[in-house]
Amino acid sequence: MPTASAAPQVLALLSSDGEVTLRCEGGVCTADFSAFCLQQSRPAPTTGTPYQFADASQVRLIGRRADGSRIRLDASEELHPASQRDQLVVRLGMPERRLDALGLRSVAVEIGPNVTLLPDPVAGDPNPLSESEIALAAGPLRQAGSRVAETKGNRINSVRWLMRLSNQLPRSARLTARARGRFLDRARKADAPTDLAGLILDSCQASTDFGGYKSLRACFAAEHDAILWQLNTDYWRTVQTGS
Numbered sequence: 120m121p122t123a124s125a126a127p128q129v130l131a132l133l134s135s136d137g138e139v140t141l142r143c144e145g146g147v148c149t150a151d152f153s154a155f156c157l158q159q160s161r162p163a164p165t166t167g168t169p170y171q172f173a174d175a176s177q178v179r180l181i182g183r184r185a186d187g188s189r190i191r192l193d194a195s196e197e198l199h200p201a202s203q204r205d206q207l208v209v210r211l212g213m214p215e216r217r218l219d220a221l222g223l224r225s226v227a228v229e230i231g232p233n234v235t236l237l238p239d240p241v242a243g244d245p246n247p248l249s250e251s252e253i254a255l256a257a258g259p260l261r262q263a264g265s266r267v268a269e270t271k272g273n274r275i276n277s278v279r280w281l282m283r284l285s286n287q288l289p290r291s292a293r294l295t296a297r298a299r300g301r302f303l304d305r306a307r308k309a310d311a312p313t314d315l316a317g318l319i320l321d322s323c324q325a326s327t328d329f330g331g332y333k334s335l336r337a338c339f340a341a342e343h344d345a346i347l348w349q350l351n352t353d354y355w356r357t358v359q360t361g362s
Contacts, residue, residue, distance in 0.1 A: 149212035177231030
């Protein structure tokens with residue numbers, strides 16, 4: 120019988136800078152969000168590791184009805200967070216049948232500042248998160264993470280933009296060359312928030328056209344994760360030195 124492993128890292132979600140609409144595919148409505156690790160000493164989560172909000176008060180979950188009216192939903196009850204690419208991406212989702220039951224056409228999420236995710240507790244965990252560890256991670260460490268992020272405006276804004284673009288692309292299908300061109304034209308007309316973001320857009324177009332990546336989404340993911348990994352490293356260094 121397999122034994123439980125130690126609880127993975129507590130994660131910080133980056134604020135989303137606006138609402139992100141969940142995309143429904145295969146009976147589940149989801150969107151991905153940028154994240155980083157608050158505890159270097161803990162193991163990174165594997166893909167699909169379930170998480171829960173330490174405090175969902177800064178997570179706005181808005182349902183839209185067919186008539187255009189909107190309702191506020193309880194994010195802690197409706198959303199199911201799970202890690203996707205180590206500590207750098209978290210997927211928030213809810214069953215499509217839940218939208219149908221509530222009479223909703225779509226659902227959007229807005230992540231505010233200082234949102235923290237805790238891994239779901241597992242029976243038999245040899246090293247579970249303690250109350251003091253959770254309080255430290257969700258409090259002083261999370262606030263330190265926000266301060267570090269705020270000093271990296273060029274990179275953070277690029278990360279947010281790449282994630283927003285990624286959420287507009289299909290997960291399992293490749294765009295045709297024509298559809299890819301139209302998507303990139305729309306992205307350029309929306310204005311990249313930084314010079315770095317514009318360079319990444321050009322690079323991903325070339326890399327996808329010449330087969331370096333199987334899709335734009337894959338290229339955006341690689342660029343997103345490289346930038347965010349460096350930010351996470353900067354955060355760890357800041358916490359260790361106490362600066």
